[in-house]
Every structure is written in structure tokens, then in C-alpha cells.
Amino acid sequence: MALGKDYRGQDCALARALEIVGERWTLLILRDAFYGVRRFSDFLAHLGLPRAVLSSRLQALVEAGVLAKHGCEYELTERGRELWPALHMLARWGERHFSADGPSRVFEHVACGTRLDPSGSCPSCGGIVPPEEVRMLPVPGRPVGDDPVSRALAEPRRLLDPLRP
Amino acid sequence: MALGKDYRGQDCALARALEIVGERWTLLILRDAFYGVRRFSDFLAHLGLPRAVLSSRLQALVEAGVLAKHGCEYELTERGRELWPALHMLARWGERHFSADGPSRVFEHVACGTRLDPSGSCPSCGGIVPPEEVRMLPVPGRPVGDDPVSRALAEPRRLLDPLRP
Numbered sequence: 001m002a003l004g005k006d007y008r009g010q011d012c013a014l015a016r017a018l019e020i021v022g023e024r025w026t027l028l029i030l031r032d033a034f035y036g037v038r039r040f041s042d043f044l045a046h047l048g049l050p051r052a053v054l055s056s057r058l059q060a061l062v063e064a065g066v067l068a069k070h071g072c073e074y075e076l077t078e079r080g081r082e083l084w085p086a087l088h089m090l091a092r093w094g095e096r097h098f099s100a101d102g103p104s105r106v107f108e109h110v111a112c113g114t115r116l117d118p119s120g121s122c123p124s125c126g127g128i129v130p131p132e133e134v135r136m137l138p139v140p141g142r143p144v145g146d147d148p149v150s151r152a153l154a155e156p157r158r159l160l161d162p163l164r165p
Numbered sequence: 166m167a168l169g170k171d172y173r174g175q176d177c178a179l180a181r182a183l184e185i186v187g188e189r190w191t192l193l194i195l196r197d198a199f200y201g202v203r204r205f206s207d208f209l210a211h212l213g214l215p216r217a218v219l220s221s222r223l224q225a226l227v228e229a230g231v232l233a234k235h236g237c238e239y240e241l242t243e244r245g246r247e248l249w250p251a252l253h254m255l256a257r258w259g260e261r262h263f264s265a266d267g268p269s270r271v272f273e274h275v276a277c278g279t280r281l282d283p284s285g286s287c288p289s290c291g292g293i294v295p296p297e298e299v300r301m302l303p304v305p306g307r308p309v310g311d312d313p314v315s316r317a318l319a320e321p322r323r324l325l326d327p328l329r330p
Contacts, residue, residue, distance in 0.1 A: 119284070
């Protein structure tokens with residue numbers, strides 16, 4: 001991991017985590033993976049980042065055991081799925097403080113239909129909800145990007161369900 | 166925020182959050198702020214990053230309302246303190262998967278002395294524990310850096326208590 005060199009003095013679990021997920025674009029790639037994106041071309045179309053950057057980030061995530069490559073598809077491993085609550089929490093924090101238009105998507109517990117709280121817990125059932133039990137619903141009236149992934153994400157979806165537009 | 170330019174296509178709360186906390190070093194600066202570090206010279210000594218980088222990161226965090234500057238000290242705002250569970254979760258994730266020696270610090274709920282679970286909740290009392298109710302305890306036998314902040318952090322401390330070595 002390239003970033004490791006810069007954090008070398010930091011004997012800290014957070015520094016180790018940031019070597020993996022702290023690279024520019026990496027958390028947005030993982031967000032897309034939670035949304036069900038699996039193919040290189042779909043990440044590319046949805047994120048609009050340079051091809052070489054995407055390629056290098058995906059490779060690093062595979063090497064770190066966060067994604068697994070099956071044929072042409074990248075899938076979150078168990079280790080990768082554990083990042084869901086932190087990612088959800090950071091997104092809700094960004095929304096509360098830096099998004100003038102409010103949320104563009106909401107997240108609910110599939111089992112009971114209750115909207116998750118900012119920590120990623122279900123207020124009805126208690127406890128952090130794992131991503132495979134989360135449904136994402138777009139907020140009506142928000143602009144939708146014109147790539148195939150954005151159009152697919154304009155419908156309610158269960159997290160981790162493979163998205164192949 | 167400089168990073169914003171790269172995430173411009175991403176109308177996503179997570180992209181907004183990453184514009185603030187996704188810059189290299191920023192989450193480690195915030196970790197130190199939770200540990201009680203407040204002075205420029207103490208961040209500098211503990212993190213070992215270039216002075217200009219620290220200066221630019223602190224300024225961006227003040228502009229984003231994550232830190233407040235009081236005289237010569239930087240203090241986490243309410244908005245900044247909300248990042249604690251995500252930061253704690255990322256650190257525990259790094260520890261589980263990438264730290265051969267196990268944790269160097271453990272975190273407990275001050276009220277009951279119970280060790281926090283990986284989500285930052287108290288298994289006895291339930292619910293995410295806010296940082297002002299968390300005590301950090303170093304794990305004995307782990308190497309301690311030779312700067313004054315590292316030596317101060319080798320003793321049990323309550324989070325957010327000002328650390329002025």
C-alpha cells in the first residue's frame with residue numbers, strides 16, 4: 001500500500017485501516033460495491049474516475065482481502081462487508097452537515113421496514129443492521145445521473161444484490 | 166476543499182464527507198484530537214507529518230466546523246465529535262485484520278467499565294457511547310513512542326480531556 005510509507009510512524013490500527021480504505025476514491029468504490037456494482041465498466045461509468053486509478057484501487061482492495069475477484073466481477077468479502085456501518089455513518093454525517101438538499105437515498109431494515117438511524121442500527125429491532133439486510137430507497141425528485149448504474153439506482157434495491165445494468 | 170474537484174460528479178453524502186475527512190492525515194489528526202491533543206506542536210510531534218500539511222489540514226477542519234480554534238488550541242466541535250463512532254469502527258477493523266500484535270489500546274465505557282464492542286456500543290448499557298464517556302487504556306507491554314504525547318498516552322485517559330504534556 002503506497003500510503004503506508006507516509007503513516008510509518010503511526011503504530012495505530014486506524015493508520016493500518018487508512019492504508020487500505022483511505023486512498024482517494026476507495027471508499028466511493030466500496031460504496032458502489034455495497035450498492036451492487038461488480039463490473040469494472042460499471043464502476044468506471046458511475047464514478048467517472050480515471051481508468052488507471054480504478055484499476056489500481058480495485059487491485060489493492062483485492063490484495064487486502066476486501067474485494068474478491070470472480071471472473072470479471074468484484075465482490076465484497078466478509079472483511080469488506082464489515083466496513084458498512086462506518087461507511088453508512090460517514091455518509092449520514094456528510095448529509096447532515098454538508099448537503100443542502102438533504103438525503104438522496106434512505107436506508108431501511110428489510111425485516112421491518114424501519115429506517116436506520118445514523119449509526120446504522122434499526123430503532124425497532126436494535127443493533128447494527130448488516131448490509132445484506134438493508135434496502136436502499138431513492139428519495140423522489142432528486143436528479144438522476146444519465147449512466148446505466150445511476151438509472152438502476154433510481155429504483156429501490158437491496159444492498160449487495162448484484163447490479164448488472 | 167481541494168478534493169471536492171475530483172469527486173464533482175458524485176452527488177453523494179459520502180463524497181461530501183470525504184471532501185472533509187478523506188484527505189491524507191486528516192483522520193489521524195482527528196484521532197489525536199479525540200485523545201486530547203490540542204496544540205499545533207503536539208500534533209506535529211506525535212504525527213511526524215510535514216508542518217505545512219498539518220497547518221493546511223487544521224485550517225480546513227476549522228473551516229468545515231469540525232475543529233474550533235481557541236487561542237492556540239484546536240478543539241473538536243459537536244460536529245467533529247460525531248465522527249467518533251466511525252473512527253472507532255475503522256480503527257477496530259484495521260486492528261482485526263491488519264495488526265499482527267493485536268490492539269495497542271482498548272476503550273471502555275466510563276460509567277460501567279465495560280469494554281466497547283467494535284461498533285462503539287457498550288454491551289452492558291446498550292447504544293453507541295459518546296466520546297466524552299469513553300476511557301482509553303493502553304495495553305501493557307506495547308512499545309511507546311519517545312515524544313511527549315506518546316508518553317502521556319501510555320497512561321489511562323478519558324477521551325477529549327485536554328492533553329498538554
